[in-house]
Amino acid sequence: MKLRQLGAVALGCLFVSFAAPVAESDPSRSAPMQFSLRQDTANCGTRCKTWVAATGMIRAETSRDFEIFAAKHNIRGSTIVLNSEGGSVHGAIALGRAIRKLDMTTTVGRTVDAKGDSRIASIVPRADCESMCAFVLLSGAKRIVPPEARVRVHQIWLGDRRDDAAAASYSAEDLVLVQRDIGKLAQYTIEMGGSVELLELSLRIPPWEPMRVLTRDEMRRMNLDNSDVTDARSTPPQSTTTATPVSAPVRPIxxxxxxxxxxxxxxxxxxxxxxxxxxxxxxxxxxxxIDVAFACGASAGEYQIIYTETRRAFEGAARQPLKSIELRLANKMVSLTPTPSQASDNSGEMQSSASGTITSAMLHNFASSGMRSMVIETASENSDVAVIRIGNSGAATNLMPFVTSCAQQPARAEHAGLQTGSR
Known part of the structure; x- marks a missing residue:
């Protein structure tokens, strides 16, 4: 498999994301999903477009909210415009089934009010349909994805452990919950006329990687976009024989x-x-x-960050040394200086390292409570890119012993005007 260059449970599970959306900042996408009946009355006479705007996160109660909305408006056969970060698996499945019952068309876009007149609205196609939104998109009898829109997918994960999945603990009951939801999602996907390739590709992307943007060919192959089909309602799912081969499973952490x-x-x-x-x-x-380490800097107020990587060859590809390593930490970008990569004693492995300097404020901000993470992006000589998000589990607990140890170093103590003494 060629490495792709990447840009940037209410009783259910969440897909998660950390890459910037293609659309401009819109806080409503993170709020519970809201439905509104909109119309473009500008210069349309008696042929004005009417649609349902669906914006926000999908919750367990979203399908109930939609059914209440549908009971008040005649929306059978109309278009629903999705702009969502995703959300609950159970909520999305229920919402999708409710949309299919009304024989609606699904598409991706942002509904924007005209300046000075909230009665007039338009659809901006530059928008994101992420995670479980992709499966809601699949529920339309007709499904249209504009070229400017993005559909992005990610693994199902337990919602309370999504921020630092690699450091979390999991029980047998947790595995039962996830396996059950995968089964329900698979059943729903086939029920909606989709391809199992959509589910397989989604389940391939762990929560520490960016969401995977689907290509136009993939969306057509998965039946997410059937705008070029004359009678979409009778079209069976595309065969998955031409799909990207299933990659080897991730080794357990x-x-x-x-x-x-x-x-x-x-x-x-x-x-x-x-x-x-x-x-x-x-x-x-x-x-x-990969190993990431914060070490004491040359002077007070700064710390060194050291990146070390051991990488195996990818499907027989030649080992490529790293060309660049960038770190996004505390909303700042830090470029690390790589050292020459070396072949390890193990056949097919390449060892690489890099280092850089960060401020004390950046380190303390990262270790503070809340959804803090660093993102590491590496590029090899042939421009293949890997992007990994690393959470801060354990950083707050171990920060003070580390900082105290650095402050006691002779060079730092002298810099701070302290008496060093003996160690």
Missing amino acids: SVTGQRERGWVTAERDGKMTLTRRHPLTVEGEDLGT
Whole structure:
């Protein structure tokens, strides 16, 4: 498989994202989904377009809200315009079935009011339909995805552990919940006339990778866009024999050692570091591991960040040294300086490393409570890109011992005007 260049449970599970949407910032996409009947009355005479605007997150109660809305308006056979970050698996399945009962057309877009007149609206096709929204899109008797719109997919994951999935703990009951929801989603996909390729590709992308943008060919093959079909209602799902082959499953994350579960303090070259190991994957394909460590900087107020990667060759491809490593941390971009990559003793592996400097404020912001994460983007000599999001589990607990250790270093103590003493 060629590595793709990437740009940027209410009782159910959530798909998650961390890449910037294609549409301009719209807080309503993160609020519970709302429905409104809109019309473009500008210069249309008696042929004005009417549609249902559906904007926001899909919750367990969204299908109920939609059915209440549908009971008040004659929307059978009309178009519903989706603009959503996704949401609940159960909510999306129920919403999709309600839309199919009304024989509606689904599309992707943002509904925008005309300036100075809320009675006049228009549809802007530059919008995102993400995660479970893609499965709601599948519910339309006719499905249209404008060229400017994006449909993006991701794995199902337990909603309360999506922020740092690689460091979370999971029980047998958790696995039962996810397996059950996958089965329900598979049944729904076939029921709506979709292709199992849509589900397979979605389940390939772990939550620490960016959402996968579907190509035009993929959407047509998966039957997500059937705008070129004369009678879409009678069209069976496309055969998946031409789909991208199913890649090898992601190797399980080891949970035997604390170092695999979050940020911990550890010695490196005789000095204290705050360090973390994380799987290196591209579209769920296990390529190796990465180690990220914060080390004491040369002076107070700064810290060194060290990136180390062990990467296996991808489907027999030649080993390519890393060309660039960029880190997004605390809303700032940091370019790391790579050292020459070297072939490891294990056949087919390449070891690479890079380092850079960050401020104390950036480190403290990352370790603070809330949804904090860093994003690492690497590019090889042939421009193949891997993007990994690493959460901050354990960082807050281990930050102070690490910071204290750095402050006690002679060079730093002298810089801060402190008495160093003996160590």
